[in-house]
Amino acid sequence: MSTTEAQSFISLLKDSEPSVQLLALKNISEVIDHSWSVVALELVTLEMLYEDENFQDQELAAFIAAKVYYYLGNFDQAIKYALASGDYFNIDTEKSDLFVETIITKSLEKYIENRKYKYNREKVFAENEDSYLEQNKQNSFMEVDENVNAQLREIFVKMVNRCLEAKEFRLALGISIDCFETEFVELIFLKAINAGSYQQAHKLLSYALQCVHLSVKILDQKKKLLDLLFKIAINMQTPDVLNAEKI
Numbered sequence: 001m002s003t004t005e006a007q008s009f010i011s012l013l014k015d016s017e018p019s020v021q022l023l024a025l026k027n028i029s030e031v032i033d034h035s036w037s038v039v040a041l042e043l044v045t046l047e048m049l050y051e052d053e054n055f056q057d058q059e060l061a062a063f064i065a066a067k068v069y070y071y072l073g074n075f076d077q078a079i080k081y082a083l084a085s086g087d088y089f090n091i092d093t094e095k096s097d098l099f100v101e102t103i104i105t106k107s108l109e110k111y112i113e114n115r116k117y118k119y120n121r122e123k124v125f126a127e128n129e130d131s132y133l134e135q136n137k138q139n140s141f142m143e144v145d146e147n148v149n150a151q152l153r154e155i156f157v158k159m160v161n162r163c164l165e166a167k168e169f170r171l172a173l174g175i176s177i178d179c180f181e182t183e184f185v186e187l188i189f190l191k192a193i194n195a196g197s198y199q200q201a202h203k204l205l206s207y208a209l210q211c212v213h214l215s216v217k218i219l220d221q222k223k224k225l226l227d228l229l230f231k232i233a234i235n236m237q238t239p240d241v242l243n244a245e246k247i
Helices: 003-014 018-051 058-072 075-083 098-127 129-137 146-165 169-178 182-195 198-215 219-235 241-246
Strands: none
Touching: 003 018, 018 058, 058 075, 058 098, 075 098, 075 146, 098 146, 098 169, 146 169, 146 182, 169 182, 169 198, 182 198, 182 219, 198 219, 198 241, 219 241
16 A cells, blocks of 8 residues: 555544544554554544544554554553553564564563552652652652553563463563562472473572672662572472572
């Protein structure tokens, strides 16, 4: 489809008939990767269709908007609309494209950021409630949309499960440590032991220690992760004494 043809469908987005708008969206979705710069001129229309609860396919409008924002380099907005696009944003397929992989990466980065903010916020509250209230009054804390955060965590869970299915334990472990998801750290070691040998688990533990020391900057989180890794090391059927001593 040429740019001229794409423009003809874009013009139909403002049609008063929803069925015509839906037809336009379906055709635009097929050429968005080549005609995004033209579609970008109608971002407001796409967002309005997404927000229209009476529109038949809000998720398709969100998906196209996500792609436009992706090509514009506005990844926060791209994530927002990708998460709102339902099954159109499919991270389970083995043949995911650069758009999907980029949104996954950016989503994980956002989830890690949210986890750190939330952890720090809870820590301040636990240590000094008055200080927490004062900082909250001054808007020192970033607002975290819990609905969005739940969707980001869903991407995290799917990615870890994808890694586990492929027996990519290191990748799953690195993601889980970065996200401070201790329950998944334990799960990964259990899966690794069941899938291989304790020698492999010992190597994985060495890698986990490297990840914690290199990437975890919050001291409380680092201590909790190291305590967890120590427990894993000594509770193995063949205890990993060497790594336990390093902890």
